[in-house]
Amino acid sequence: MANGATAAMGMVLAFVAVAALCCAPGAAELPRLEHHRANNDGGSLKLLVVGDWGRKGTHNQSRVAEQMGRVGENLGIDFVISTGDNFYKNGLKGVHDHAFEESFTDIYTAKSLQKPWYLVLGNHDYRGNALAQLSPVLRKIDDRFICMRSFIVNTELADFFFVDTTPFQLEYWTHRGKHHYDWRGVAPRGKYIANLLKDLDEAMKKSTARWKIVVGHHTMRSVSEHGDTEELLKLLLPVLKDNSVDFYINGHDHCLEHISSRDSPLQYFTSGGGSKAWRGILRPNKDKLRFFYDGQGFMSLQLNQDQAQFIFYDVFGNTLYQWSSSKTRHPKPSTYLDEE
Numbered sequence: 278m279a280n281g282a283t284a285a286m287g288m289v290l291a292f293v294a295v296a297a298l299c300c301a302p303g304a305a306e307l308p309r310l311e312h313h314r315a316n317n318d319g320g321s322l323k324l325l326v327v328g329d330w331g332r333k334g335t336h337n338q339s340r341v342a343e344q345m346g347r348v349g350e351n352l353g354i355d356f357v358i359s360t361g362d363n364f365y366k367n368g369l370k371g372v373h374d375h376a377f378e379e380s381f382t383d384i385y386t387a388k389s390l391q392k393p394w395y396l397v398l399g400n401h402d403y404r405g406n407a408l409a410q411l412s413p414v415l416r417k418i419d420d421r422f423i424c425m426r427s428f429i430v431n432t433e434l435a436d437f438f439f440v441d442t443t444p445f446q447l448e449y450w451t452h453r454g455k456h457h458y459d460w461r462g463v464a465p466r467g468k469y470i471a472n473l474l475k476d477l478d479e480a481m482k483k484s485t486a487r488w489k490i491v492v493g494h495h496t497m498r499s500v501s502e503h504g505d506t507e508e509l510l511k512l513l514l515p516v517l518k519d520n521s522v523d524f525y526i527n528g529h530d531h532c533l534e535h536i537s538s539r540d541s542p543l544q545y546f547t548s549g550g551g552s553k554a555w556r557g558i559l560r561p562n563k564d565k566l567r568f569f570y571d572g573q574g575f576m577s578l579q580l581n582q583d584q585a586q587f588i589f590y591d592v593f594g595n596t597l598y599q600w601s602s603s604k605t606r607h608p609k610p611s612t613y614l615d616e617e
């Protein structure tokens with residue numbers, strides 16, 4: 278099994294290498310990785326989602342990591358998703374910044390977490406050397422770390438569309454204040470976003486996967502500190518609705534939450550409880566809030582042909598909330614049965 282896992286990792290990395298060669302910035306196709314599962318146990322896909330974590334173990338990061346290891350072992354996870362803000366407060370200084378080991382390698386040490394980690398960048402990552410986190414040099418230090426700006430992970434069951442959401446937020450460009458953002462390879466904003474939305478739309482239209490899942494750092498809908506991200510609601514949400522995306526998964530707000538759209542089947546999940554939390558803010562919006570936890574924790578997702586099951590856990594590994602969505606066997610039109 279260890280060999281199988283290593284082989285799977287080797288395959289993933291081979292695809293990463295190809296993607297890096299073929300897809301220069303501005304190219305019309307998003308980098309695409311194939312995730313082949315090492316142990317095919319009846320066709321379900323299992324993964325963990327954590328966000329907003331890199332604080333060298335402090336603010337309960339280590340406790341969350343320990344429970345991720347335990348839950349990951351029980352589920353037999355295929356991979357881990359990070360919703361960004363991987364390194365506080367200002368990303369990495371460079372590829373040799375020890376924060377990489379201190380906040381990642383030395384923290385997520387459990388055997389079950391020695392799987393590919395698919396990561397997006399958060400706004401705090403852009404405050405440092407953003408290119409460092411995208412560099413293949415990090416993969417030589419810890420080969421789990423697969424971070425790109427926007428990319429697609431194809432599994433047999435689901436297509437995951439990872440979206441670089443930081444450039445969307447206008448405030449980072451106009452009112453920078455004391456923070457510097459590393460826009461190398463991004464500016465000018467308008468062109469970057471237009472290309473990205475076009476590429477995403479094309480990739481989603483081509484997708485035949487059972488489930489379409491989008492992962493970004495920023496919230497679309499949130500009741501916590503940051504609230505909604507208006508630019509994403511205006512620019513990205515129409516693309517998701519148009520392509521019948523099932524779930525939008527994000528971090529940014531340091532909490533765990535589940536919100537249901539009222540005018541589409543889209544479900545919003547925030548998993549941003551990887552370290553510092555307890556903001557003490559709850560501001561409802563017009564969509565339906567199903568679950569909100571203001572503290573630390575993480576999320577698991579288990580997918581098969583007919584069902585997607587989400588579970589949120591706290592720092593003790595206790596289940597806080599569980600929700601499932603079912604799809605019928607008939608592909609079109611898809612029917613969502615709400616198992617509240």
Ligand SMILES: *[C@@H]1O[C@H](CO)[C@@H](O)[C@H](O)[C@H]1NC(C)=O
Nearest residue numbers: 336337553554555572573592
């Ligand atoms: C760590 O988690 C416990 C349990 O939820 C909580 O009481 C405590 O305040 C947390 N510590 C920090 C620094 O957030």
